[in-house]
Amino acid sequence: MTYIASANRYQTMQYRRCGNSGIKLPAISLGLWHNFGHVDVADNYRKILHLAFDSGITHFDLANNYGPPPGSAEENFGKILKEDFRDYRDELIISSKAGYTMWPGPYGDWGSKKYLVASLDQSLKRMGLDYVDIFYHHRPDPNTPLEETMAALDLIVRQGKALYVGISNYPAELASKAIKILKELGTPCLIHQPKYSMFERWVEGGLLNVLGNEGVGCIPFSPLAQGLLTDKYLHGIPEDSRAARPTGFLQKAHITDERLSQIRDLSSLAVQRGQSLAQMALAWILKDERVTSVLIGASRPEQLSDSLKAPDNIQFSAEELARIEEILAP
Numbered sequence: 157m158t159y160i161a162s163a164n165r166y167q168t169m170q171y172r173r174c175g176n177s178g179i180k181l182p183a184i185s186l187g188l189w190h191n192f193g194h195v196d197v198a199d200n201y202r203k204i205l206h207l208a209f210d211s212g213i214t215h216f217d218l219a220n221n222y223g224p225p226p227g228s229a230e231e232n233f234g235k236i237l238k239e240d241f242r243d244y245r246d247e248l249i250i251s252s253k254a255g256y257t258m259w260p261g262p263y264g265d266w267g268s269k270k271y272l273v274a275s276l277d278q279s280l281k282r283m284g285l286d287y288v289d290i291f292y293h294h295r296p297d298p299n300t301p302l303e304e305t306m307a308a309l310d311l312i313v314r315q316g317k318a319l320y321v322g323i324s325n326y327p328a329e330l331a332s333k334a335i336k337i338l339k340e341l342g343t344p345c346l347i348h349q350p351k352y353s354m355f356e357r358w359v360e361g362g363l364l365n366v367l368g369n370e371g372v373g374c375i376p377f378s379p380l381a382q383g384l385l386t387d388k389y390l391h392g393i394p395e396d397s398r399a400a401r402p403t404g405f406l407q408k409a410h411i412t413d414e415r416l417s418q419i420r421d422l423s424s425l426a427v428q429r430g431q432s433l434a435q436m437a438l439a440w441i442l443k444d445e446r447v448t449s450v451l452i453g454a455s456r457p458e459q460l461s462d463s464l465k466a467p468d469n470i471q472f473s474a475e476e477l478a479r480i481e482e483i484l485a486p
C-alpha cells in the first residue's frame with residue numbers, strides 16, 4: 157500500500173536549533189545502528205520509520221557500517237526512501253558517517269581523505285541519494301593529521317555530497333581543534349555526536365562547554381544506554397532484547413545487581429514524575445539547552461511511541477535532580 161505521511165506530522169514534535177546554524181532538529185531523532193539490517197524484519201522497521209516520520213521525526217542517522225551486515229541499514233533505508241519517502245526528501249535530514257572498518261586494506265578505515273571520500277560515495281549509492289544532509293567523521297584517527305580529515309569533510313561539502321559536516325566521539329580538546337580547522341576552511345562544524353546518558357557522563361567534563369561556546373550542536377547517542385535506562389531488564393533479560401544477543405556492545409555482564417538497583421530507583425522516580433524511565437532518561441538529557449536532539453534507537457514501534465513523549469516534561473525540580481545524583485553516585 158502506498159505510504160502517505162500523516163497530515164498532523166508537525167503538530168507535536170519540538171524542534172531545537174542546532175548550535176548557531178540555520179538548521180533545527182527534532183528533539184528526538186532516530187538512529188538505524190541496530191534493527192534495520194538485512195538480519196532484521198523489514199515489515200517491522202518500515203513501521204518504525206513510518207511512525208517516526210508521522211510523529212515529526214525529520215532526522216534519521218546512519219553510518220556506512222550499520223547493519224549487520226555492514227552497509228545493509230543504508231541499503232534498506234534507501235529502499236524505503238525510494239518506495240515511501242520519495243516525495244518527502246526535502247523534509248528529511250539524513251546523516252551518514254565513516255570512521256570504522258568498512259572494507260579490507262589500508263583505505264577502508266579511520267580518517268584519510270581517500271577513505272572518507274570513497275566511503276561517502278558508497279553510502280550515497282546504497283541509499284540512492286545525491287547528497288546527505290550531514291556527514292560525520294565517526295571517530296578520531298590518531299595516525300592521520302587532523303587537517304587532512306577536516307579537509308576531506310570540507311571537500312565533500314564543496315563537491316555537493318553533503319550539506320553539513322560533523323564529528324563523533326571526539327574528546328573535548330580534539331573537538332575544539334577540529335572545530336577551529338573547519339571554521340578556517342569555511343565549512344563550519346554543524347554538530348558533534350557523543351555517547352551520553354545518565355550512565356555515561358564524560359561529556360559533562362568539558363565537551364558540552366566547548367560545543368556551547370563554539371555554537372556547535374550536540375546529538376547524544378545511546379541516551380537510553382542501549383535499553384538499560386528503561387524498565388525492560390527489571391525482571392530478567394528478555395529473549396528478544398539487545399543484551400540477549402550474542403554479538404553487540406550491550407552484554408549480559410553489564411546488567412549487574414548494582415545497575416539493577418539504580419534502574420529500579422530511577423524507575424520509581426520516573427513514576428512519581430508521571431513518566432516512564434525511558435522518558436525521564438531522555439528528558440534529563442534534553443534539559444540542557446546545549447543538547448540539540450537525543451538520538452535514540454527502537455526495536456519496535458511501541459518503544460518509539462513511549463520515547464516520543466519525553467519532551468512533554470523536561471523540567472526537573474532541584475529535589476529531583478539531587479535524587480538522581482544520589483542514585484547515580486558510585
Ligand SMILES: NC(=O)c1ccc[n+]([C@@H]2O[C@H](COP(=O)([O-])OP(=O)(O)OC[C@H]3O[C@@H](n4cnc5c(N)ncnc54)[C@H](OP(=O)(O)O)[C@@H]3O)[C@@H](O)[C@H]2O)c1
Binds near residue numbers: 218383398455
Ligand atoms: N556515533 C557513534 O559512534 C554511535 C554509536 C552508537 C550509536 N549511534 C547512534 O545512536 C543511535 C541510537 O543508539 P542506541 O540504539 O544505542 O540508543 P538507545 O536509545 O540508548 O537504545 C535503543 C534500544 O533501547 C531499547 N529501547 C528503546 N526505547 C525503549 C523503550 N521505550 N522501552 C524499552 N526499551 C527501549 C531497545 O532495545 P531492544 O533492542 O533490546 O528492544 C532499543 O533498541 C544509533 O542508532 C546510531 O544512530 C552512534
